[in-house]
Amino acid sequence: METVDEKSIRAVIEAFGEAWSRGNAKEAASFFTEDAIRVGASGIVLRGRAKIEALYDKMLGTRMKGATVKYERGNIRKLSPELAVWQGGSVAVPAGDGPAVQGYEVDVLKKVDGRWLIIEGHPKILPTPNEYRHEFR
Numbered sequence: 001m002e003t004v005d006e007k008s009i010r011a012v013i014e015a016f017g018e019a020w021s022r023g024n025a026k027e028a029a030s031f032f033t034e035d036a037i038r039v040g041a042s043g044i045v046l047r048g049r050a051k052i053e054a055l056y057d058k059m060l061g062t063r064m065k066g067a068t069v070k071y072e073r074g075n076i077r078k079l080s081p082e083l084a085v086w087q088g089g090s091v092a093v094p095a096g097d098g099p100a101v102q103g104y105e106v107d108v109l110k111k112v113d114g115r116w117l118i119i120e121g122h123p124k125i126l127p128t129p130n131e132y133r134h135e136f137r
Contacts, residue, residue: 103124
């Protein structure tokens, strides 16, 4: 049976995905602490909610405009009463007929004033089967 904290963490991940899917950069960034760190799939490190919001604003207004994202249930590990790790798969579906992009994310969350927020996020894009085979030839 899930704890209240686990339910709250899953709700945060789901609500973040919904905000992202609506193209709402400000709301999506609101799920991060003010001093959050985001290490993107390409390795670019952003520090602070304002920079994360600027990235989402650009991304959701250009190449990912109209895209939707869904997160799997994932796994939660509580590290302390105020810290937890969520990890799980995702799929982003671009608007139009582009291929879906599968990913995997590891987020460290911190309980701030009773609300779970992402203090560090690590979204990754999974390689396609051909890319994967190529790496090990």
